[in-house]
Amino acid sequence: MSLLRVSGLSKSFGGLMAVDGVSFGVEAGQLVALIGPNGAGKSTCFNMVNGQLRPSSGSIVFDGHELVGRRPRDIWRLGVGRTFQIAATFNSMTVLENVQMALVSRERKLFGLWKAASSWFEEEAMALLDQVGMAADAHRACGVLAYGDVKRVELAIALANRPRLLLMDEPTAGMAPEERNDLMALTRRLVTERKIGVLFTEHSMDVVFAYADRMIVLARGRLIAEGSADAIRNNARVQEVYLGAGRTFEQRTLLADADSDGARQ
Template identity: 65%
Template sequence: MSVLSVRDLSKAFGGVHAAREVTFDVAKGEFLALIGPNGAGKSTTFNMINGQLKPDSGDILLEGASIAGAAPRTIWRRGVGRTFQIAATFGSMTVVENVQMALISHHRETYSLWRAAGEHHRARALELLGYVGMQDAADRACRELAYGDVKRVELAIALANDPKLLLMDEPTAGMAPRERNDLIALVKRLVLDRGISVLFTEHSMDVVFAFADRIIVLARGRLIAEGNAKTIREHPKVQEVYFGTGKTFEKVTS
């Protein structure tokens, strides 16, 4: 059984069809890239899967059970983690406190009055920070960190609910080439070590072609191609929608 099954997913805004009968699966432990030119429907599809948008039609199955139209909080509690294009952390809080807050929410202790928040799950928070290489910065304020390190903290937060599926929206946006390759290599190791499935959107083709197990391509709301890096590079429809000339993808190096 697939971890995630998207079936005939559609969404329109007025007369604009942002997603049209999009269908794909994400297997257990798969690192799947969702790409497409601007306006292709990537964000709309992503936000329907995560619950920010309700689909007009179609279904979204997490391990066989429908989550279509469920609230983001419900979907998170079902085991779906999420990172955002613009990293979302509390700058005035320390690195470890940011992760502790996610753990408190995961364990439904938000309204617990028995202990101060800083006493909850610190050991587990430090363990998660260790996974992403940020344990040494645990007691620094997030606002003091470089942007690449904030992205790592956000990843630790996304792992707080022990996700079966991790959704990553433009995880390397705003990062230098070496930083983005290091971050995606880290995520790939987590996929292999912990069996987490990952669906990510990304504009950096060097990252996509180097790390994705499989790639799906959207254009004007429709899925037009899927396959490995070689298949996508050589696909005539993909070349057309990205370049309009039939020009092939060129490998990008850092």
């Protein structure tokens, strides 16, 4: 059984069908990329899985639980974490405090604090920061960090709830090639170690082809292809709709891109 099973998912806004009968699954220990041209329905589909939008029809089952009709907070408590295209952290708080607040929320202590939040779960928060390579920056304010480091902190916050499924919305947006490679390599390691499933949206094809186990391709709200990197790269329909007739996806590594960028400087 899939960790996440989406079946016949549809969403209309007035007369516009943004998502039309989409079905797919995500397994534990697997990175699945949800890709497509602008207006394909990726964000709408993603937000329905997360509970921010209610489907017009269809089913979303996570670990045996139907998610349709549940609030994002309730979905989070079932074990679905999320990161955002624009990193969501508290800039005035330290790296450690950001993760501690996520842990406090997980234990539902936000409305019953009788001592400072900085004294809660410090050891567990430090362990999470160590996993994402940010332990040395634990006492720095998030507002002074490089953007790539902020994304690492956001990942630690998402992991604080011990998710079995992680939704990542444009995880490498705004990052340099080497930063993209570092973050996705870290995500791959965590997926392997924790046996969690990851569903991510991404515009950078080098990221997708370097790290996705499977790809789901949408166009005009419909699923037009699903499969491995090789299957998608050679799919004529995907080439026509996504990149234009006669063009193909190039298989490149992110580090090679970084080297090329450096050579041009």
